[in-house]
Amino acid sequence: MKIVVTVKLVPDPNAEKRIDPVGMRLVRSGVETVLNPYDEYALEAALQLRERLGGDTTVTAFSMVPESTKETLRKALAMGVDDAVILSDASLAGSDTWATAYAMAQGLKKIGFDLVICGGLADDGSTGGVPGALAEYLGVPGLTNARHLEIVDGKLHAQRETDSGYQVVSGALPALVSVTMAVGEPRYPSLKGIMGAKKKSIATMAPADLGLDRAVGSDGAKTELLAIAPPPARGSARVVEAADGPTGAKIIFDFLKEKKLI
């Protein structure tokens, strides 16, 4: 069974985010590039699945990144992923959700897969649109927001998170699934894994290898960013004091009731 995990590289989420006011894009220079934290859950889900399935199951990480940042993928390899493939070319810069999904779908077809696992969204753009669009372009079942995955009798079974609980769904393979943080905390790369990761391959493919029949990058973007604005400042907080816990609890309770929150 061949599992491919899509991985995005994002600016360190712990660093302060800055927007270039002219280009209206996130400033990525001067900030460490890391694996998208949500994709680490997808990697964890894939590695768990490989451990349960055993046999000849492999996990490949697939990313659309500039060649210069591909070493960041070593962390995925150090976590235990078998190999990595990047899709890299200047023409891909500025791709929006659709262009990204289209280009990556062609790449995934070329790599081949039984199951694609995606993180729920990326920490930088936060559109969350790629997994659904990928499934559509790939023409495979797309099960999003899964909290648990199983492969039983060659079929994918997933628990799909909803606002009030979860749905139990299944789909034929090949399929695509996106996962939530409930799949399990991503493992630390072991130091042995880190030392072994340098021997694993990170292959590069270019759009020219894929026979794309439409424009990608900013030329192929269906969305246009018109303006950016900081979120409105929050109103000042109301601070109350109480003599003891029960009195304080009552004040909070009355406040929530007044706002019809409980």
Place this chain on the structure above:
Amino acid sequence: MTESMRVPLPDALDFLGLDAQLTDEERLVRRTVADFVADRILPRIATWFEEGILPRELAQELGALGVLGMHLHGYGCAGASAVAYGLACLELEAGDSGVRSFASVQGSLAMFAIYRFGSDEQKERYLPRMAAGELIGCFGLTEPDFGSDPSAMRTRARRAGSDWLLSGTKMWITSGGIADLAIIWAQTDDGIRGFIVESATPGFSARNIEKKLSLRASVTSELVLDECRLPADALLPEARGLSGPLACLNEARFGITWGAMGAARACYAAALEYSKTRVQFGRPISSFQLTQAKLVEMALEVNKGTLLALHLGRMKDAGTLHPSQVSFGKLNNVREALAIARSARSVLGANGVTLEYPVIRHMNNLESVLTYEGTSEVHTLILGQAITGSSAFV
């Protein structure tokens, strides 16, 4: 594009940009250990320190992470570079010196002794399980009456047929009370030799030293060896004389050179953060000259000390590092870390004495780090001898 042409302002916590001097692999090691410390150590360390405990499960967690004996090759060890090992020590000690001490004793003292001086059978038997944290090791050199002068040790092993009978007392032994095995150095008719003593051996007992105000998240013990009968294959065949244990200490001291800068960075970071939010006389105290003088002094010494550690690490990886240069690192970096911790404590005012902040915990820990693995006095004399050619030890 002025943005990319302008040299960016240095990071306050890595002012010399040393992270950029690391390889991708070294950076990933550093970040992995730092993440582990943030997730698994920092939320719990103040409680461990207060209660005077180090949970045994931590050994397996550190084993799974791969830091135990990470610079050794084979036997389940990662085979990392000296710099990568140093970075792991730095990040562990940014959590707590007790946690780093555990890893140092396990990897650089107990495992290294077997790795360097043991037989193939001893290596196969112990190292993989020690790397996994399933077996905990300790290292018995110091005695109640012999600290800086280990050559005068009283612990003695004598032949009894093909066996050995071992008697004596070892003191200030990190991990002693939780250890499954101890590397014990003893006088024999053939000079000082090393033995692997399993803690289940009749006559072996450990008494933990509870009343201490430093390295509280670390087990420190007295080991009593009362006619312990050891099989012939408990002897480390390749170690003869004091050079055996000193080679192990040299490994651990190298890690301390890095680790001390982890504790120092944590104190400096806490002081810097606190100074920016603590308002007095209507202004953050970071805007006052006296506070800035303290913070800048800390920044200078943290960055210089880390640069020194990296330099020594590169030399170690190149095979050009002399033991006296490790003394240089240990002496300077622990001394400066302690000065930084004390200064940071003063920036935090009264808050600096609480366990809500890491500073006084690091400060108290560093008092032990100053003394163990060669006191600052001993390292001074090693350096004195190295530069003058005259030994001033006696």
